[in-house]
Amino acid sequence: MYGMINEAMRRLVTETSGEQVWSRIAARADTTEHFAMLHYYDDAITYDLVAAASIELEIPADDLLRGFGHYWSMRVGPENYRDILGATGTDVISVLTNLDEMHARIQDLYPDLRPPSFEVHAVDGSGIEVHYRSVREGLAPFVVGLLEGLGDLYGTPAVVTQVSQKTAAQPYDVFHVGLGT
Ligand code: HEM
Known part of the structure; x- marks a missing residue:
């Protein structure tokens, strides 16, 4: 999906849990921490970020x-x-x-x-x-x-x-x- 989706997720997590938590999520998902809004990234990156956030935040992915x-x-x-x-x-x-x-x-x-x-x-x-x-x-x-x-x-x-x-x-x-x- 376009980077704007992953960036919006970054914004939500950093606002609610802080930048360090987002760094851990990105590292766990094996991605960069920032995304170019107009660049198309593989959907797997978005799903991996959600899965990593679920583990780091201890909240079900859904x-x-x-x-x-x-x-x-x-x-x-x-x-x-x-x-x-x-x-x-x-x-x-x-x-x-x-x-x-x-x-x-x-x-x-x-x-x-x-x-x-x-x-x-x-x-x-x-x-x-x-x-x-x-x-x-x-x-x-x-x-x-x-x-x-x-x-x-x-x-x-x-x-x-x-x-x-x-x-x-x-x-x-x-x-x-x-x-x-
Ligand atoms: C406000 C302006 C909005 C913009 C600029 C926008 C833009 C986008 C973009 C860029 C994607 C990624 C698709 C891709 O990269 O292939 C997307 C996905 C999506 N959008 Fe929007 N969107 C907006 C509002 C909404 C609203 C209000 C809804 C529903 C109520 C919605 C529902 C969705 C859903 C469900 C997806 C996930 C892709 C999928 O289901 O396959 N969007 N949107």
């Missing part, structure tokens, strides 16, 4: 991914990509509805991008159903955190439940997102 998703929506998106996010939408549903278009638009800047794909299905008054497609495995907890973070960002706390996991017959994960006010 919990870390969920926390990282929340941090991305609440901090990285609004602070580093304010204009892009603002042009995508102004609430959870509009952002998710326009997200594929947004990831496609940034492909000019990130030509090797392999973005995810999101579909929003209106369910009923209790919330929406979100279909998430990716060429990658194991990122569902990251998506849960991203969705929860968007809920908090827009003042409509989201209760996110994974309804089903992708299979050969259904090539996407399904999440129910209950949106409060």
Whole structure:
């Protein structure tokens, strides 16, 4: 994935646990400590960093991914990509509805991008159903955190439940997102 993803992880860990902890995580993952935002790194580096952080911080990898998703929506998106996010939408549903278009638009800047794909299905008054497609495995907890973070960002706390996991017959994960006010 692009270095901006690993850099955002570095920022989260250094903010919450300090630079020394990040140094240990990078050493354990056998990577550099810093990443060039516009350089494409092998996905294995990102997964190795999560696995190393899980050991160093003694937190399950899925919990870390969920926390990282929340941090991305609440901090990285609004602070580093304010204009892009603002042009995508102004609430959870509009952002998710326009997200594929947004990831496609940034492909000019990130030509090797392999973005995810999101579909929003209106369910009923209790919330929406979100279909998430990716060429990658194991990122569902990251998506849960991203969705929860968007809920908090827009003042409509989201209760996110994974309804089903992708299979050969259904090539996407399904999440129910209950949106409060
Ligand atoms: C705010 C601006 C955003 C920017 C600039 C951005 C950009 C990116 C980039 C560069 C990647 C790495 C993909 C790759 O290197 O191949 C990525 C991955 C991803 N993005 Fe975004 N993104 C943004 C917001 C969001 C939001 C709001 C969501 C969901 C609610 C989201 C969902 C994802 C997911 C799940 C991935 C992981 C890749 C995968 O699932 O295969 N992004 N994004």
